[in-house]
């Protein structure tokens with residue numbers, strides 16, 4: 322078996338070793354809010370976020386698709402001068418990235434983004450970062466908090482999209498299971514941290530997976546969800562929730578699978594140079610569907626509220642065979658109007 326054991330007290334040692342070779346992104350607190358940030362040493366990492374039922378507010382999406390990003394600079398005389406311009410120095414200087422501590426649902430979320438930005442069409446800026454990144458995921462053996470419904474969305478047990486999965490097999494030990502060549506390489510590179518697995522460890526791992534299987538429960542049925550959402554097109558449900566919604570867009574920004582952005586060019590006064598930037602956008606903003614001639618495809622609040630559900634639960638499953646939701650519950654946690662995506666879906670599904 323290629324898997325190895327790492328003791329929990331060696332996790333800081335692992336981060337420190339990785340930080341010498343990679344740009345490490347790990348859970349931290351920013352102004353008391355759990356988040357993922359670049360770290361230079363283990364002292365900056367908040368390991369309690371990984372093991373104490375918390376989820377960083379912004380998912381790893383911000384690594385691959387930053388909130389605001391210059392995608393290239395150009396000049397009238399030289400053409401495109403600086404592709405992927407805003408990617409940090411470490412990346413442009415060929416330092417690879419490790420995302421340490423992504424949850425299984427966030428791994429599934431990155432997989433959704435990959436399908437959109439790699440398989441659907443090839444987004445060079447996204448792929449530049451994606452191809453340099455190694456994901457070390459920390460397994461969940463139970464729902465991490467009350468807003469999590471990853472099991473319902475089949476997102477708690479990804480089979481791909483991560484390079485190493487760390488699973489707690491006791492209070493002091495984790496098993497590191499590699500899932501790619503990049504993952505295997507990391508296990509080989511730090512032999513003082515990753516040690517040999519014993520027969521006893523294998524049994525404990527199998528028990529941990531059984532426990533995981535037992536703990537996760539589906540909250541509501543999702544089969545046929547696309548048809549239920551579509552059939553509810555004229556329902557009063559959308560108006561009911563749209564009345565409460567502030568259309569602040571928070572739910573779309575914290576969502577690991579929402580990927581819409583707007584693009585703007587900034588041009589120098591002599592019109593000879595410029596740069597193109599993209600910036601997160603939200604289908605909940607009134608201008609999102611505004612086009613030339615002042616025509617807005619989704620003028621009303623109900624239309625905007627409904628559209629997000631149509632996109633996530635009808636359009637994406639029909640086009641790609643996956644839902645645009647991994648059940649992380651962030652949109653519930655950070656909604657100032659207390660709108661719960663589960664309540665909307667349960668009403669649509671007729672189980673509430």
Ligand code: SF4
Pocket residue numbers: 565566567568569570571572573605652655656657658659660
């Ligand atoms: S976070 Fe809540 S209030 Fe804000 S747009 Fe989303 S559903 Fe509406």
Ligand code: SF4
Pocket residue numbers: 572575576577578579645646647648649650651652653662
């Ligand atoms: S819709 Fe809400 S629960 Fe689903 S993935 Fe996005 S933030 Fe998480």
